[in-house]
Amino acid sequence: MREKPNIIIVMSDQQRADLRKSCGYCLDTMPFLDAWAKGGCDFARGYTPNPTCMPARVSMFTGRYTQCHKVRTNHNAADAYYTEDLLDILKRAGYETALCGKNHSHREPEDFDFHETCGHLGYEGEKNNTPEEIAFADYLRSTKHMEMHEPSPGGVEVQHPYRNVSDALRFIDQRDQKKPFFAWVSFAEPHNPYQVPEPYFDMFPPEILPKMKGTVDDLPEKGERFVWLRKVWEEILGPDIENRILRARSNYLGMLRLIDDQFKRLVEGVRERGLEEDTIVLYLSDHGDFAGEYGLIRKGPDLPDVLCHIPFIWRGPGIKMQDKKLQSYGNIVDILPTICDFLGEEIPFGCQGKSLKPILTGEKLTKEEFDTTYAESGFGGLYWNEKDDLDLIREGATYKMETFDCLNTWTQCGQVRSFWKDGWHIQMDMNGKGYLYHVDEDPEEIHNCWKEEKYRTVKEEMLCGLAEAMMRAADPLPAPHARYRTKIHPKGYWNQPYISPDPGVRS
Numbered sequence: 001m002r003e004k005p006n007i008i009i010v011m012s013d014q015q016r017a018d019l020r021k022s023c024g025y026c027l028d029t030m031p032f033l034d035a036w037a038k039g040g041c042d043f044a045r046g047y048t049p050n051p052t053c054m055p056a057r058v059s060m061f062t063g064r065y066t067q068c069h070k071v072r073t074n075h076n077a078a079d080a081y082y083t084e085d086l087l088d089i090l091k092r093a094g095y096e097t098a099l100c101g102k103n104h105s106h107r108e109p110e111d112f113d114f115h116e117t118c119g120h121l122g123y124e125g126e127k128n129n130t131p132e133e134i135a136f137a138d139y140l141r142s143t144k145h146m147e148m149h150e151p152s153p154g155g156v157e158v159q160h161p162y163r164n165v166s167d168a169l170r171f172i173d174q175r176d177q178k179k180p181f182f183a184w185v186s187f188a189e190p191h192n193p194y195q196v197p198e199p200y201f202d203m204f205p206p207e208i209l210p211k212m213k214g215t216v217d218d219l220p221e222k223g224e225r226f227v228w229l230r231k232v233w234e235e236i237l238g239p240d241i242e243n244r245i246l247r248a249r250s251n252y253l254g255m256l257r258l259i260d261d262q263f264k265r266l267v268e269g270v271r272e273r274g275l276e277e278d279t280i281v282l283y284l285s286d287h288g289d290f291a292g293e294y295g296l297i298r299k300g301p302d303l304p305d306v307l308c309h310i311p312f313i314w315r316g317p318g319i320k321m322q323d324k325k326l327q328s329y330g331n332i333v334d335i336l337p338t339i340c341d342f343l344g345e346e347i348p349f350g351c352q353g354k355s356l357k358p359i360l361t362g363e364k365l366t367k368e369e370f371d372t373t374y375a376e377s378g379f380g381g382l383y384w385n386e387k388d389d390l391d392l393i394r395e396g397a398t399y400k401m402e403t404f405d406c407l408n409t410w411t412q413c414g415q416v417r418s419f420w421k422d423g424w425h426i427q428m429d430m431n432g433k434g435y436l437y438h439v440d441e442d443p444e445e446i447h448n449c450w451k452e453e454k455y456r457t458v459k460e461e462m463l464c465g466l467a468e469a470m471m472r473a474a475d476p477l478p479a480p481h482a483r484y485r486t487k488i489h490p491k492g493y494w495n496q497p498y499i500s501p502d503p504g505v506r507s
Contacts, residue, residue: 004093004180004343005317006279008168009060009335010266011184012259013053013102014191014299016288017046017309018443019256022325026210029253030260033283036267037313040281041360044325046312047373047420049333051287051299052407053191056332057105060286061085063336063351063492065376068475071106072379073412080106081477084348086336087111093343096179098171101164101186112184114175116167118160120145120188132158143193144403147248147297151201159197161187161262169269185266190255190289192298194247200254206246209253209292214306214444216295221448223433224385225301225411226294232392233296236404241295249292280316280342282335293444301377301411303418303427305439308375318342320362328359328370329420337492347492350477354492368495371421374469378415378430385410419466426462436462 019025022034022042049059054074055066062082066072070079087107090097098114099107109115109125117125122137136158156162168185175181219226237244263283270276288307290296299307312330333353340347341355358365384390390409392398397408415430423440436459437445449455472494476486489498 004095006180006275007090007095007182007339008266008270008279008281009182009184010187010263010281010283011057011060011101012187012283012285012311013189014287014289015256015259015285015311016291016306017285017311018306019253019291020311027204027208027253029204029256032260032264032267033311033313036263036315037283039321040313040315040319041322042325043312043314043330044327045329045373045420046284046310047308047329047331047375048285048287048310049331049375050377051303051307051375052377052412053104053286054106056286057103060332060335061087061105061107063333063348063353064475065333065352065374065473067376067473068350068352068477069106074104074407077106082348083350083477086339089336089340089343089345089348090182093345094179095182096175098168098175098181098183099186100167100171100183101160102188103186114171116163118164118188120191120193126160126163130158140193140195143195144399145193145405146403147192147194147244147251149247152195152197155197156258156261159189159258161189161259162265165262165266165269168266172270172273172275187259187262189259190252192248194251194255194297196251196254196258200258201251202254203257204250204253206243206250209246209249212292212294212444214293214446218446219294221446222294222304223302225383226296228386228410229300229406230295232404236398236401245292245295245297248297252289252291277317280314280319283311283313284332285310286332298406300406302416302429303375303377305425305437305443305445308418314356314360319360326359328356329373330356330359330370331373331375334492341491347490349479349486349488350475351492352473352476354494357491365493366495369493372465372469373420374466374473375418376416376473377412379412380415381413383410383414383431417466417470419462419469421462421465424458424462426459426466428463428466 020030021028048056050056050066055071058069058071058080062069062085070081097112099109099112100116101118103117109117122140128134128137132154136154139153164185168183219230234241293306334356337347337353338356341357395409397405418427425437425439428434434450436449
C-alpha cells in the first residue's frame with residue numbers, strides 16, 4: 001500500500017439520502033452503491049452544512065460552515081474566507097489533482113492539475129465535440145431546467161456521468177505514476193433538469209412510484225415559505241402539476257440508476273488498474289431534493305431533513321468494514337480534517353470540522369464526539385413576503401414564468417439554524433420560530449413536536465445543543481493578535497482531553 005493513499009471524492013448533485021433500497025426505499029435505485037457500501041463505512045446520518053450547491057462545496061474544501069467562509073448563496077464564490085483549503089493541503093503533500101465534472105466552488109478549474117468540467121445546460125464548460133454531444137448539449141439548453149417527458153437523445157455515452165468517469169480514468173492513466181492522486185468526480189446529476197435516456201427513462205415509471213408521506217396538506221405546518229413555494233410551482237407547472245412532479249420523480253430515480261452504473265464503472269476501472277487497495281473513495285452528495293415530498297421538487301427554504309440528509313460513504317485502505325450502517329453523524333465539513341488526519345497533515349487554522357478517522361478505522365473515542373451535527377442557511381435580513389414590492393421576474397427567479405430558480409431572494413433570506421442529535425432534529429430561525437422532529441420515527445418530518453408538553457424535556461435539551469453548536473460554529477478567524485492564543489484540538493474535537501504541547505502564537 002502507498003504511504004499516502006490516492007483519494008477519489010465522488011459527489012452527486014442534489015441526491016437525498018433515503019431513496020435507496022438499503023435505506024428502506026421500496027425501489028432498487030442504486031444496487032451497486034448499496035453493495036459497495038457494505039465494504040466500508042456507510043453513515044446512516046450523513047449531513048450537509050447547507051442545502052445549497054456552492055455553500056456546501058466550499059464547506060467541503062475549507063472544512064468551514066457557511067456563515068464563516070461567507071459563501072452563503074450560489075453567487076458568492078469571490079467572498080470565500082479561509083486560511084488553507086483541501087487543494088492547498090493536497091498539493092503541499094505532493095498530490096496530482098483533478099476535477100472531472102461540475103465545479104461550482106470557490107476554486108477555478110485551472111487550480112487543478114487536470115480538469116474537464118460540465119454544468120447542467122449543455123454549454124457550461126464541457127467539450128462537445130461529436131454531433132451526438134452537440135445535439136445533447138442543445139437538448140439540455142432547451143430544457144430550461146424543467147422535467148422532460150421523453151427519453152433524452154444520444155444514449156448513455158453523451159450523459160455527463162459517463163463522460164465524467166471517462167475523464168477520471170483518463171486522468172488516472174496519464175498522471176505521474178510516482179505521485180499519489182486526488183480526483184473530484186463531480187456529477188451534475190440527478191439535479192434538474194430532470195432528464196434521463198433509455199433504458200433508464202422507463203425503469204421507474206410514474207405509475208409504480210410509491211406515494212410520498214409528506215403531502216401538500218402538510219405545507220401550512222411547514223411554514224409560510226413552503227406554502228409560497230408550492231403556489232409558485234402551481235403557476236409554473238400549471239394544472240398538470242401532479243403528473244409533472246411524478247415525471248420529475250421518475251426521471252430522478254432513473255438518473256440515480258444511471259449514476260449507479262457509472263459509479264460501478266469508475267470503481268471497476270480503479271480495480272482493473274490495480275489501484276483499489278491504495279485508494280480511499282468517498283461517495284456523497286452536496287445536498288438533497290424534495291423529490292415530490294410535500295408536493296415540491298428541487299430544494300428551497302429552511303433546513304428540512306430531506307434536503308440536509310445525504311449519502312456519505314467511505315471505503316478504502318485503513319477503513320474498517322462495518323456490518324451495518326453507522327449511527328454516528330458525519331458532515332461535509334468533516335471531510336477536510338479527516339483527509340488531513342489520514343495524510344498526517346496539520347488541519348488548517350479556521351477549520352471547524354473534525355476528523356472522522358477514528359470512526360472509519362475502528363478507534364475508540366467518546367460517543368459525544370460524533371453524536372450530533374449542525375447546519376445553517378440564510379443570507380440575512382428579514383423575510384421577504386408577498387406584501388413586498390418584488391416579483392419573480394424582476395428578481396430574476398423566472399423567465400416568462402416558463403422556468404423557475406427555487407433558490408431565490410424569498411427562499412434564501414433570513415437566518416435558519418438546525419441541530420441533530422440521537423435521531424432528533426430541531427430548527428429555529430432568527431425570529432424564534434421553531435420545529436422539533438423525531439426523525440428516526442418521522443423521517444418526512446410531518447409531526448412537529450415543538451409545542452407538545454410531553455416533549456418539553458427533549459426540546460430543552462435540543463435547544464441547549466443548538467446553542468452549543470452555534471457557539472462552536474463561531475468563526476475563529478481572524479486569529480487574535482499579540483499574546484492571545486487560540487486553543488484548538490489538532491483533530492477538531494471538543495470532547496477529548498487535550499493539552500497543547502506548544503501553544504504557539506497565532507497572528
